[in-house]
Amino acid sequence: MTTCKAVLVSAPASGQGKTFITAALARAWRNQGLRVQAFKSGPDFLDPMILEVATGRPVYNLDFTMCGENDAEAQLYRAAQNADLIIVEGVMGLYDGTPSSADIAVRFNLPVLLTIDASGMAQTFGALANGLLSHYPTLIPAGVLANKTGSTGHGKLLQDALPKHLNWFGALQKNEALSLPERHLGLFRAGEISDLTQKIEDAANALAPDLPLPPIVSFKAPDTLAPPKRLDGKVIAIARDEAFCFIYQANLDCLTDMGASLVFFSPLHDQTLPKADAYWLPGGYPELHLNEISDNLSMKHALEAAFASNTPILAECGGMMALSSSLNDVTCFDLLPGVSKIESSLQGLGSLKVALEEGELGAHTFHYGSFTTALPPVITAKTRFGKVENIYQHGSILASFLHFYFASNPELAARLFTTR
Structure with a gap:
């Protein structure tokens, strides 16, 4: 106490x-x-x-x-x-x-x-x-x-x-x-x-x-154990700039507690990707920076190379839209087959648990975006309001409108950054 x-x-x-x-x-x-x-x-x-x-x-x-x-x-x-x-x-x-x-x-x-x-x-x-x-x-x-x-x-x-x-x-x-x-x-x-x-x-x-x-x-002192060192020795590169900014500090803490080293990069301003064992593009406001995304062909090629080498890529919400073929009819990084749009009304809202074979992972959704794709979802999750959110896998990319909370299940969170 x-x-x-x-x-x-x-x-x-x-x-x-x-x-x-x-x-x-x-x-x-x-x-x-x-x-x-x-x-x-x-x-x-x-x-x-x-x-x-x-x-x-x-x-x-x-x-x-x-x-x-x-x-x-x-x-x-x-x-x-x-x-x-x-x-x-x-x-x-x-x-x-x-x-x-x-x-x-x-x-x-x-x-x-x-x-x-x-x-x-x-x-x-x-x-x-x-x-x-x-x-x-x-x-x-x-x-x-x-x-x-x-x-x-x-x-x-x-x-x-x-x-x-x-x-x-x-x-x-x-x-x-x-x-x-x-x-x-x-x-x-x-x-x-x-x-x-x-x-x-x-x-x-x-x-x-x-x-x-x-x-x-x-x-009261919690009855919780330190998370396992499932990412010991791994380097995780995280997109962080004006367009990709929705990052829980608790997620960063959880990754480092599991042994990962974190580096950051800007999909808007950088020309290359840092060398890493996995990449994470969190949510934010890609719709406000479409010209920078469309014009940064060097970053597009760097992401393509990471994808071609089967490096795990986690794309959440804005990160997913930025990896799609286009957002609001403007060409994006084009790694995910599908098109994204910002709609006039709210498309998703609520906290939820994503049910996976190995357990549940906490997440939330709050977005005006839509993603139209021929990819079949590998997992679907529902908010308590009944809204369905899909999780897609395309090669080494795992993408969804969901924002995951890693500390809710560190074991499952670690698997988001391992080879698929």
Whole structure:
């Protein structure tokens, strides 16, 4: 057992500013000299990028379906040993989803800090906060923060409306200069927001006066073993740039824990591939960089050579679309027979377990892409909403719209990078 100050930040609904508030709180506590470790509930890639800027540390995910409860327990325990404060950003509204942010909070005794978009609201603020934080009798309230208030007086009115047993964590006034830009998959990547650090710092300074600390929480040591050294001595080359950026830090940790050495390359900018025993093209935004992909014939030839030598290639979501013949009618790397398009509506959403002969591997899907091919799927998986996602094999390429979570089953994850 180990202890650490900890809090889960949630809201009544999506769109209330959870990510930015979580980043501002994390930075404010970091500015107090605390080592702050952030987590994101659910399988999101983009929000953790924002939180990493705020904390200066890699951010991890907590998702019972994709990652598993044992992984969440292990991640929190490890964080509590190496940080002074743990902050978890929830997903959607406090009670939305299965499991919900409230379920995660109750499972690990995480106190909940509720942030509420208070624009157009007065005394109802107190009733809303009290109702949400008392809905689960076992939920531990940390307190309440008001977002997008109209003035200092408005913030004081909201504070006075809170029941006495709920702590006040302050107010952040509405300011368009502190808003974060979004696109079809959510927030912009942190690296695309040129003034992100200043935005977070300004918000942290606005919250800093009299900002209380969250309670101390005890975290149980996990009953998990170190993963087997199935990749000992192997070199895995990973695509990482503006177009290929959806990479869980936990996946990198899992690969190195299994003995792999990691190197990185850019399919957009590099002309050659690093020498490696396997290649991984994760998801991202290839649709925003089609000219660079189409024009980089040297990278195309390098990938063709790796494919011809039967080197394992894992292509996830955007990685799969980039390896297809074309994306939105623009020629791509053309290693996978099939065409990809970005559709106008969401094509896949949800965490799931992929059933393989040797067991299950956690994954999630969230994309607007489609892939039309004559290749038969080697495996199909279903989200709890009934959406089917196919996994294709073409020579040494394993491709799917799925994003895998390696730590959910390291043994199976290692096989993604071995000769097929």
